[in-house]
Amino acid sequence: MRIVYGFILLALFVKPLAKAQNGIVVFQSDFGLKDGAVSAMKGVALDVSPNLKLFDLTHEIPAYNIWEAAYRLHQTVPYYPKGTVFVSVCDSGVGTERHSVVMLTNSGHYVVTPDNGTLTLLAEHVGIREIRQINEAINRRRNSNESYTFHGRDVYAYTAARLASHTIRFDQVGPKLPNDVVRLPYQKADYANGVVKGNIPILDVQYGNVWSNIPKTLVEKLGVKPGAALRIQIFKNDELLYDKSVRWVNTFGEAPLGEDVAYSNSLLNFSLAVNQGSFSEKYKIFSGPEWTITVSK
Structure with missing residues (x-):
């Protein structure tokens, strides 16, 4: 009887963790659709788990327009189920010292992105529950260490897929950061x-x-x-x-x-x-x- 009771308690604690991510990954970028960049990101995600459900937010963000990437996330994220993982790549600083992060919002959504201002509006209007820096020693596509200019494929899509598929837990993304992000200034209403x-x-x-x-x-x-x-x-x-x-x-x-x-x-x-x-x-x-x-x- 004690064993059965123990299993019931374990199920109560494990179930919420198992449903933290829902297997949905949504991609946004400034890549456009003229070449294979978006397809490559999706291929990396499906190589992690072919059971993932992949969707596009948009890939028509004007080149280098971090502000518009921030707005499209703000416009769209709340309409997806809790546990959805978003990948947002508008990253003119790719390969530099800017942080690569995963933000868990107060609404229960995950956003994988460079911390370059893309999270400005979500942080303000939805709020940050927790934010972690991606540990690239663990969460980086195999044999991609010499690739410095396509983190969307090698780091972000890979990490998002591992998170959405329960290959890793959120605390295995990397070290926890203070609950703040780079913010772009603008006129508030x-x-x-x-x-x-x-x-x-x-x-x-x-x-x-x-x-x-x-x-x-x-x-x-x-x-x-x-x-x-x-x-x-x-x-x-x-x-x-x-x-x-x-x-x-x-x-x-x-x-x-x-x-x-x-x-x-x-x-x-x-x-x-x-x-x-x-x-x-x-x-x-x-x-x-x-x-x-x-x-x-």
Whole structure:
């Protein structure tokens, strides 16, 4: 009876560990799909375990654009099941002294990436439960020690696959680091003195819409509702590039073709569009930490 009871207790403790990772690996990079780089990463993962489920977040991050990599993780990670392992490779410093890490978020997701700013938004909005530096003496593809420029294949995909497949536990990734990461500076959403201020972190690239990091609830502090006109100013660093009054609408169908409109996007953040046109192309407005937007009556 004591033996049976002991097995029950063991099962209670082991079960949560066994389900910490779910066998899903999601890849993001700035590699594009013109060559075999992405396929090579997936091949390494499947060589670790052919039972893994592999998905793509995107491989169209503009070359070296760490900020956009950070945003796409922030946009996507929360929608995957807990235990999913993400690989994010936008790494102009590959082979240098920057840390290669795995971050476990407060939401229970793992991100394998260089610590170069890619984790900025996840760390801020989701939070860090624990972060570990990858021990490349253990978690590196066999016979790859002389390869210095493809850590996405040799270190990140390999480590992610070992973690997702339960080949290693999270504590076997490498030494634990302080719960902080390299962070890119940007304008956080704020309300003061009748003005809402924020950043343009990303474009809705297919349509040229401009997305801000300003939540709809913050705009509502101005005391206006959809249908009202809002004054919009957009700056790149300190240069004013756009200054117009724009109607805030619920749907694009409320505006004539070609009209500038403000709306709440799928993340419920304040955004700008030209109805059936490209706001970005029309006004040469782009995205990144250097772009700031203000909204007022």
